[in-house]
Amino acid sequence: MKDFETLGLVPDLLTSLSEAGLETPTPIQAKAIPLALSGRDVMGLAQTGTGKTLAFGLPLIQQLTGTGRPRPKTVKALVLAPTRELVNQIADNLRVHTKGTKLKVSTVVGGQSINRQVAMLERGADILVATPGRLIDLMDRGAVDLSTARYLVLDEADQMLDMGFIHALRRIAPELGTPRQTMLFSATMPSQMDELSRAYLDDPVRVQVTPPGKAADKVTQEVHFVEQSDKPAKLREILDSEPGALTLVFARTKHGAERLMKGLVADGYDAASIHGNKSQGQRDRAIAAFRQGTVPILVATDVAARGIDIPGVAFVVNYDLPNVPEAYVHRIGRTARAGREGTAVAFCSSEETGLLRDIEKVMKIEIPVASGEMFKGPLQRPKMGGGKRGGGRPQGQKPKGQKPRGAAPKGPSKSAKRPQQRHRVRRRAA
Template sequence: MTFQSLGLSRAVLDALAHKNYDTPTPIQLQSIPPLLEGRDLLGIAQTGTGKTAAFMLPSIDRLVKANIRRKPMRCRMLVLAPTRELASQIADSARAYAKYTKLNVATVFGGTPIARNRRDTAAGVDILVATPGRLMDLIEQRCMSLADLEILVLDEADQMLDLGFIHTLRKIVAMLPVDRQSLFFSATMPRDIKELADKFLTDPAEVRVTPVSSTAERVEQYVTFINQAEKQALLTLFFQKNDVERALVFTRTKHGADRVVKLLATNGIAANAIHGNKSQPQREKALAAFRAGTVKILVATDIAARGIDVPGVSHVLNFELPNVAEQYVHRIGRTARAGKDGIAYAFCADDERAYLRGIEKLTRQSIPVVPLPENFQAESERIRNSRVGPIPAERPDRPRQEQGPRRPRATHAAKPAGDARARPGGQQRRGGRPGGGGRGGPQRAGGQR
């Protein structure tokens, strides 16, 4: 079947033709007809199955057909996403699909100035893509109302649960009008998510595509058993010996991602990290360099990786195995897209063997074991001796909410002469070294200077 056979409008079909899309994916085939009829939808599908077009194409048609004028500080369609990257990606797709309509699209998420969010939504929005936390900020400041919402989409609901958004989602659902269309997508269906779905879906059509236990058919998977302390040397050796188009490296923690990047850099290998402690400009810059191929290695945590849809990822390396087996499926699904082949390697330490067993049980396949390279110990010693910079000291991760309050900026007049922390214009350095002030300066709670 083609998109023309699904009953979509000419404006949407022209936008699809502009992007050279002609054949719908299974989830699009199953979702678009009932959504055009106005039914609610419960979709079980993992990343990369074409979910965004599945809910955005019929929603654009319904919004255009309804021809309701947007009102100030209100939105007609709300898409909730767990991460900034996914929200940005959905918004980009919405703009492309609405190219030949008069619908406008806006995003609101953390890491951007809330004043800008207020300006972007002040005159009203047809399609608003948001993360739950920033949306609640706008609602509590009385800068956004959901009273006239026509369509609600909840994407990656299981990931929102993992991020602790469940209470915020319940608050948002309580603000919604009864007369609306609701769409719910999740890769898995834990009890809390199922209960939430039951609260805001009415007689939904159900679509199940690509169960989470399946892995990309064109991905070659391998695992190497190795001590945790030797993983960095193995990773460095891998990039020195292999020609990589683009590689995603996954760690379990934010600090782990930063440490991998720093240690690769000491051996002359360029990489960027993306995780929750990075500012929005830093995340966007890292993704742009990865997409452009100027930096071929991106080190990410699972949270930040949701929404990364970059073509041409040739390798996925699990520097650390995820402790949730489903995350492994999401990770390796970042490669072997658009008909291309891909390779996924896992580095498995002794304390991760239980995670590996869980992954193999979920995927119902045994991952082939690749031994350590020949002369690995000698190569590892060579890598340690060839470092071009110091090894960064390891520091434990500390959640952002545990950091102490920032000290108010000092005025120019209040700065004592010779203060090592003083900055031109009365500004102060932020985010100092944990546990210490400036050179010779006093300590402050949370490490803020």
């Protein structure tokens, strides 16, 4: 395995990497960094949690160092990401390695004061990390000039396609300066990605370190066949199997996520939620509490699938299976990060059998069955919106364990082997 010194990085960056405890590049970093430093357009494909941010971030920092201060309202490099959480995560990672330099990393996202962002951009930015929607708002106000930007990075480009940001990209890209270097990074390879690369990259080098749609090697996956009405009890059974473990629970809708979180809190669990109806401040506080472990259960919609980089997440629970199969890959990528192990648990109701088969087709695997049986009959898919039963507390039900049947593997599942302890907090006396 190469080390960072062989990749052509300058001594200041090598020092910052060492201080951050990073000595050996990940496969995507080892392949992408030399190409990016040479000026080539890069199309990088790698699973989540493999260090894609530094694969483009380190070359950007090195190439921008010593280029002088940006003029008012101008930008030298633009990084686009689909969610607020991911924008903040990218900026935080870049700032670790711009300490001691004059480079300024700025962010613009929705849900925050646009007037403050206008004032911030008056001073210009070396690297601007942005969500497409808010960036266009600022462009419409004449608050930012992209004509001086010579670097463009599209991070998690597949999710930007899923979220409809292709139209925003068509508006933004022509405003950047030319010639420019463009880098595109993604964990999956939907059919539109080739079209995207042809439109915005110039003779790109494709760097792929894992097959698109493949999960991290240390993620243990399992599926429980359980009807929607029985999911609350099954979730509590999983939570009680390892009290205190950081657990990220994915729901399909905003209302379903909020209802599920409130049901857990009513039953004495420490839980928080993040979704599109939450303000940026609320989302930031929930993620901070989850990161610190003071709130070990975080219920989220897919807004969090690519914006949480917390190595200690032990469980990812797909309470509702995603409508887009690639989203499953990103969800479970929130565990088994930084070389750790993790467990991805999926609940599949009779309405979701078609979604499960879509996921297995994309991942080219058959997810091991931990309990229940595959529902008979034609494959079904839930209607958009997730139905009325999003997952509140189980109305007077006791958790019901299900013995493996049919296609279930021999022996108990990983979660079943853990001691059955209670994961509840004592309520304070009134």
